[in-house]
Amino acid sequence: MAKYAFYPGCSLETGGIEYGMSSHAVAEALGIEFLEVPDWNCCGASSAHMTDHLLSLALPARVLALAETLPVNEMVAPCAACHQRFAAVEYELQNEDLRRKVNSLLERPYTGKVRLRSYLDVFANPATLEEIRKKVKRSLKGLKVACYYGCLFVKPPKLVNFVDDPENPQAMDNIMRVLGAEPLPWPYKTECCGASLGMTREDACTKLCNDILKIAKDSGADCIVAACPLCQQNLDMRQITVEKKYGTQYRMPIPFFTQLIGLALGLDPKVLGFKKLFVDPVMVLRKVGAA
């Protein structure tokens, strides 16, 4: 049984609560064990690395050090923004001086014993894909999906150390194929949604969201599949604002990839948090016979 330290990050308990719900339900169904990092703190996100380099390393380093108390070799962070901050710690603290400096700020030193694993790879590795294939009860046949990776799961590749093409990643596409859905080729897989500007430059953020929604719609997508709680919330919740500003009517559901895995495994849409989505996913559910 695969076992990982699990870092929910602040969003999985608030704005991206359905990502957490579906993650746990799907993990249980697939026999994957997630052990929550005890007393975890916020990774500092972009606010920390824009403010102070040392702070941006110390906050996630504390979490990785706590993960080292668990009986695991790897840690996962479902949020792409958190994932990138942990990747930065792994990459930068190879420098001994910097590691000493960061460790002098922590109660428990970070040793690098627990390695970061991409959350997408937890499901997209060949063994788990095969496991999913065996357990699919309700094929998502006929569902056309635009897999949206966002920026930080795959960029910059030197940092995130995840073997996937940063311009045309395939991990989520492969998962969707196993579920029976049809992942579309579309050019905005890793284009930025502007989530970090949502509070400060809403005009810019709205434009970027509109671009992504429009290209997905034009590509024939029934829904955009998300892997990052910030991207998901941005594209889902702000769709009202986007539609008003640009006079459009996308009504594009933005489920998490874990919600679609759960659906295909035959789990109850309620357990998977489909009701938490802002844009009604009923069209998606109906298309696969789950509503």
Add this chain to the structure above:
Amino acid sequence: MSEFNLSQALETNRSFVDKVIAESGQDIRQCYQCAKCSGGCPGTFAMDYLPNQIMRMLMLGMKEEVLKSQTIWVCMACNTCTTRCIRDIDVARVMDTLRQEAVKHGYTEKGRLVLIFNDVFLGTVRSYGRLFEAGLLMMNNMRTGNLMKDMQFGLPMMLKGKAKPFPHRIKGRKEIRKIFEETRRREGK
């Protein structure tokens, strides 16, 4: 832009350029202006200078122009520039350094909203150990004077159980506070 004496600027600001190189760990002099960073940047429509122009201006010692630019505050840290740079420069990291230098030199006007947001965000982390989203929204609106910003999302978020009215306090708050205080002290702030 007015007349500009390039050789003089580089003479006067060489130490600034060296500092940006040292702080970011990126040798911006390697940039040969292929402009792939700007080609891929999703934020250029809202910028006054393109990312490759910022890199060139830096090399030329145009300190004030760079630190006063809108560009450094529009950058969304998406890392597309860094991913595509064929000279292996972490452009996004340079932008981080420039934002920090702008604050140190008092050029905060164009970054006002970003700085308030970051300050409030980190303030909740410092107090509780985790981000307190509802508090972030309210405090951010109070400090920016934009009281109704995103308020239409508040109630639906609450109803869906996506916004918690109270913060979650972790046990290791003292350790978190120490991290904040020490990093601030070492930066001489």
